[in-house]
Each structure stands twice: as structure tokens, then as C-alpha cells.
Amino acid sequence: MAAKKLNMVPLQELNLSDRFLFDEVMEDPQTHRDVLSIIFGRDIALLEKAETEKEVRISTLSRSIRLDVYAMDEETNVYDTEMQKERKSDLAKRSRYYQGLIDTGLLKPGVLNYNLLNNTYIILIMTFDLFGYKKYRYTFESVCREVPECRLEDGATRIFLNTRGENEDEVPAELVEFLHYVENTTDQEAQSSNSERIRRIHNRVKEVRQNEEVGVRYMQAWEEKCYEREEGREEGREEGRMEGLLEGREEALVELVGKKLARGMSAEKIAEVLEMDIEKVRELIGKAEA
Numbered sequence: 111m112a113a114k115k116l117n118m119v120p121l122q123e124l125n126l127s128d129r130f131l132f133d134e135v136m137e138d139p140q141t142h143r144d145v146l147s148i149i150f151g152r153d154i155a156l157l158e159k160a161e162t163e164k165e166v167r168i169s170t171l172s173r174s175i176r177l178d179v180y181a182m183d184e185e186t187n188v189y190d191t192e193m194q195k196e197r198k199s200d201l202a203k204r205s206r207y208y209q210g211l212i213d214t215g216l217l218k219p220g221v222l223n224y225n226l227l228n229n230t231y232i233i234l235i236m237t238f239d240l241f242g243y244k245k246y247r248y249t250f251e252s253v254c255r256e257v258p259e260c261r262l263e264d265g266a267t268r269i270f271l272n273t274r275g276e277n278e279d280e281v282p283a284e285l286v287e288f289l290h291y292v293e294n295t296t297d298q299e300a301q302s303s304n305s306e307r308i309r310r311i312h313n314r315v316k317e318v319r320q321n322e323e324v325g326v327r328y329m330q331a332w333e334e335k336c337y338e339r340e341e342g343r344e345e346g347r348e349e350g351r352m353e354g355l356l357e358g359r360e361e362a363l364v365e366l367v368g369k370k371l372a373r374g375m376s377a378e379k380i381a382e383v384l385e386m387d388i389e390k391v392r393e394l395i396g397k398a399e400a
Contacts, residue, residue, distance in 0.1 A: 118329075118332050121318075121319055121324070121325055121328045122319045124295070124319075125292065125293055125294065125295040126193075126291065126292045126293075126295045126311075126315065127193060127195050127235075127237050127273070127292050127293050127295075128193075128195065129178065129193050129195070130328055130331060131295075131315070131318065131319075132178065132179075132193040133162040133178060133179065133193075134162075134318045134324055134327075135311070135314050135315055135318055136160055136162060136178075136179045136191070137159070137160060137162055138314050139156060139158075139159050139160070140310065140314075141310070141311050141314045142156060142159075142160045142179065142181060143155070143156055144307040144308075144310055144311055145191070145288070145311065146181075146189060146191070147307060148282075148284050148285055148288045148305070148307055148308070149233060149269070149271070149285065149288075151282050151284075151285070154183055154189075155183055155184045156181050156182070156183050156184070157181070157182050157183060157184055158181070158182075159181075160179050160180060160181040161177070161179070161180045161181070162178065162179050162180075165177075166211045166212065166214075166215065173207075174211075177190050177192070177208070177212075178190070178191060178192045178193055179191040179192075182228070185229075186228050186229075187228060187229045187230070187231065188212065188216065188228045188229070188230045188231065189230075189231050189233065190208060190212060190230070190231070190232045190233065191233045191235070192208075192232070192233065192234045192235065193235050194234050194235065194236045194237075195236075195237050197236075197238045197240070201234065201236075201240060201270075202240075205232050205234065205268050205270075208232055209230065209232055209266055209268070212230055212232070213227060213230070213266075216228050216230075227265060228265070229265040229266075229267070230265065230266050230267070231267050231268075231269060232266075232267070232268045232269070233268075233269045233271065234268075234269070234270050234271065235271045235273070235289075235292060236270060236271060236272055236273065237273045237274070237292070237293050238272065238273075238274065239272045239274055239275070240270055240272065241270070244275055244276040244277060245272060245275050245277050245280075246271065246272055246273075246275030246277060246278075246280075246281045246285060246286060246289055247269065247270070247271055247272070247275070247281055247285065248269070248270040248271075248272070249267065249268075249269050250267070250268045250269070250270075251266070251267050252264055252266070271285075271289060272289070273289040273290065273292050273293045274293075275289070283304070284304075284305045284307065284308070287303045287304070287305055287308055288305070288307075288308055288311075291303065291308055291311070291312070295312070295315055297312070300312035363384075363394055364394050364397045364398050365398075366384070367380055367384075367391065367394040367395055367398050368398035368399075370383070371395060371398060371399075377391050377392055377395060380395075
């Protein structure tokens, strides 16, 4: 399947805002530490290699989630970092759902003290301003509406990062440079940065782009995506054909019932002749007489 036919963006041209590249790059522990350290403005020491595309499911009857990059640090703080390129109206409530499902796996059965719940950070890196205040960073923690200085301190923090903020004087310069780099992942952008972390991240990006095995995975992922879209279009066409057939059948039945009515047949007799439910026949009669 040719790249031209699929209109596939070459791996070398992907930005960090593209989920495939983001997940591949973040599998490297040093890169993951660098990204989190830039976001929080302090060194983050992770316990182990991050889990990418981590599936969380509590029941076959409930909706599962797939976390982009999941990790825990040496202080047992939990981090879920999500790349979000497409603007959607449900992102706030999606972060709430993610929070709930992540929490379900943090306490072992039989643990009675909820204070043992880990602190959690859900981070969404977005290429748009979800809230419209032109901020690079929006941090949400629970506070009391009546007493704003009173914090719930439940250990849950949600952070929304916006690559197109305009408040450079309110956030660290390194974070601003990183968010610009996310959307424009080029040699020039990395070289113009004063951040050693960003240059290390870019070295990892170049390694991923040049890796043949990653290239194969990217092609496979792209083909699967295209197949899914094509199957969806085919299902849509099939549903359309079925709807057309059903509509045509309904029109034919209305016409047939109308003719039998004109011959003086009762609804009960029509139902008997056509072997149909009497209520359906009456519905068709109503349409024939309309």
C-alpha cells in the first residue's frame, strides 16, 4: 500500500504533537524524565520505564481507557501524560473519567485507609487553547468555592498545557520553548533553545525517526488506521443501502394496502391476506389515507 495512496505523512516529518511519535519518544526513560521535569520545573525521578498505550479496564461492562504515557516516581506520585492534537468538547470530563479509573488501581483489596491513595497528575498537552484565556498552562486542583484559600488536598491534579499560549512572562521559559517544540519538532527549533533537556529530547526524536523498526510500526499503524476507516465507510454504505431497501419496501406496502382498501377490504382481512400484524396494517392504512 503506497504512502501516496494513503496520503501518509512521513515519519521524519511528524511532530511531537503526533501521538505515534510522542509515544515512541516517551518510551525512553531519560526523555520521559526530561519532559516531566520541564512541565513541573523540577527534577522528576521515575521508578521505572513508562508504560505507553496502557489499557485500564475495571469491568467488561464499563468503558476502558488507553493512557498515552503512564509512570510513577520515587515518591509514588502517578503521572499520566496525554498528547491531544484534536480539539474535542469532552476533554474536561474525559480527564475526570481517567482520574476515576486510574484511582481504582491504586489501592489493593482490603486497604481501608484512603489516605494511602497516590498523588496523581493527569497532563494533557494540547495544540489549541481549550479554555480561551491564552495561557500556556492551566492547573486544576479542588478548592472550596466559599473559602478559596481552603483546599481539598485530595492529591488529584489535572494540568492542561496549550502550545499556543501568550503569557510568556507567567511561566518558565523552558516550558514555553518545549511547547513550541512540540508543535514544530525541527532541528532549528531545538538548536534555538537554551534548554539542555529539549536538545536531549530532540536527539531521541532523531533516533526514533531513523529507526527502521519504528518505521515499520508506523507503516503498520497507518495501514490499520486506513483499513478501519475504509471498513467504516463500507459499513456506512451498507447501512445506507439497507435503509433505502427498507424505505422502498415500506412505500410498496403502503401502496398495496391502499389498493386493498379501495377494493373494500377491512384492516383485519388485509392483515390476514398479507400475514402481517394488525397494528402494522393500521399504521400502513394511516399512511395510505394521509
